[in-house]
Amino acid sequence: MLTSPLRVAHLVDTLHPDGGEYGLVALAGAARTAGLELVVVGISGAGDGRRAAALRAAGATVVEHGLAPWDPRAVPRVLDTLREHGVALIHTHSPNADVAGSAAATRLRLPVFSTLHRIEDEPADRLDRLRRTAKTMARARFVTRTIAVSRLQVDWYRRVAGSARGLVVLPDGVADPEPVDRERARAVLGLGAADVLVVSAAPMRRGKGQDLLLDAVAALPPDLPATVVLTGDGPLRPWLEARVAREAELSGRVVVRPLADPPALLQAADVQVHVTRTDVMPSAVVRGLAAGIPVVTSRVGGLPEIVTRETGRQVPLTAQAVAEALTELASDATLRARLGTAARTRFEERFEAGGWAARLRALYDSTLG
Template identity: 55%
Template sequence: MKIGHLVESLDDRGAAAALADLAGAAPAAGFEVVVVALTPSGHSDAATRLGRAGAAPVELNVAPWDPRAVFKVVGALRAHGVDLVHTHGTRPDVVGSAAAARLRVPAVSTLHHIHAEPADRVDHLRRTAKTLARKRFMTRTIATSALQRDWYRRVAGSVAGLSVIPDGAADPGTGSPEEVLRLRRGLGVDDDEVVAVSVAPMRRGQGQDMLLDAIAELPPEEPLTVVLGGDGPLRRWLESRVAGDEALSGRVTFRRSTDPLVLLRGADIQLHTTRHDTMPRMLVLGQGTGTPAVATRVGGIPEIVTRDTGALTPVSSAHISDELVRMVRDPELRARRGAAARSRFLDRFEVSRWAARLGEVYHSALGHAGAPDPAELDTPGALAQG
């Protein structure tokens, strides 16, 4: 099978990063990945990795509302001889379903977001129309979490044709002693210091302000260094706040890294204290590095972090602070949760398993003999909290 994945761009923060991992695992699962982006993104690590996996992406230059969008996508997909179109995102859903119809091939769509915020009548009608269009034009729909599945059921009235398959990731590996030592030396921390890392993007809703509130509440004697390794529009504000607070400046440091996994592999704890999130990829990768997490109990996060692999807290600086203290003071707890996190990643999220599940969806959508029924592809057991 040759599967054409349609994305908005090859931005490393979008679906393309996961597709680069998928491209390497796809052949063993019986299919080949073709990635087409509607808009160019310049240099991206995802594009480089796709090329290395033998799936050099196609970048179009399709402006919003461009009437030629469908024809351009059809041309790109036809040139690669795709058997099925898999879309990721709002505009790719619209353009991709139309392109699939012209090519007379099935279309599969992955839900990457939940539109559950309050809406006026016009927004509600628009969301309902999109859901009905998805049911009409998509052969199969994939939710990345049980949370999305339940939301979709409320909006669409049923989950017919929908499967729950969380995005996977290539095994990031655990940190070697040398890698851990390099990070600690770079931070200038003592051997008994605990290093906690956040690599969440620094934008509204990701909760770094609440995390700083939590750190400010820590007892001063706790041997903890916190590294903020993400980036984004709020970075300067966060840096300014830390610089102006003596308690924070002595404990919090900022590190720009082209590879967040380097920070995660060297960390004792991963922090992900967002106010909302669906299935954050970096939290999944953190589990792969064997790093226990302190994370907020929102969105699809409880389907990644369990009581065995980390601590889930309410959206509250006080609760985050309490769990941090508990983890800092108990190295055996960190080790136990870290080992469980690594095991859970390999069992639930490792890319070869993801590829195999997607392969079953593709066979089903194409009507291949022996393909499982879509209802059998819902995997709530794989997502349940341990």
């Protein structure tokens, strides 16, 4: 039985939509059931209000300081915020937040948790290597517990830090999606019940695999009843739209339709495809599990920790392999249903936001105790 609520300050660089989201909206929505109260602090920049509004609607207290990156005023500003809200511990999610949060925690004698959301495996030059070493040393000295969202990060962290002591693996969670009108969402795309809707919700950026996906779509059997929708957005969107328009194999099958809420279309989809060239723990793939649909992913990074043989297909980074997996799933409704049921079960057991919040609370309590 939970005792009094635990107030936790989550520090991020920015609440701008282009910054990392870190699952905090989902965590805020599930926090009360785990006895947590969230104070989300954006140190740098300023968002457009959407993310702050979503956090507040989910029950979090939001503070934005709007400072420049690495502004020396960040530490005193964060100190004032922590004192004002009487937090019991600090949880950081980005390099700038790691520095400001650790410095403030030292002054207030509060424990610091820090989540690793990326892998910095290839420093560009000597200066980058020195920065990575400095951050690793600071983490070892000032951070109480470091959280990896993927087992993949454990091996990386051991290489750069020399030890994985104090590191715990705890994947981020995703909120259970709101139901959508499936028939209406598909009708907007001109799809009927017999058509197979394949959705890619990855951002349209370099390395996210849309070029490989289009190569695979061009290799699909012409009579396969599959429509592929790219719902993400990003700097590669004009190039993707131009390629789809000029290639006959793509223009009749691929729709480029960036949406304000890309995961919503997953509720109306039959298959998700996410063939990025590197990824640690993408929430878009977890949302595919939540939608109860099979997921085709590349066999890279932390993706094999999300999608198993029972919930989808892991494929090498070749157009032929992606095309074969999509053809298999688009041709077999019974297989899709079986994999989709297993995907939903895996989401509920491992990635649902309520369970994530409860596991975080247990981790916090074990340290405070």
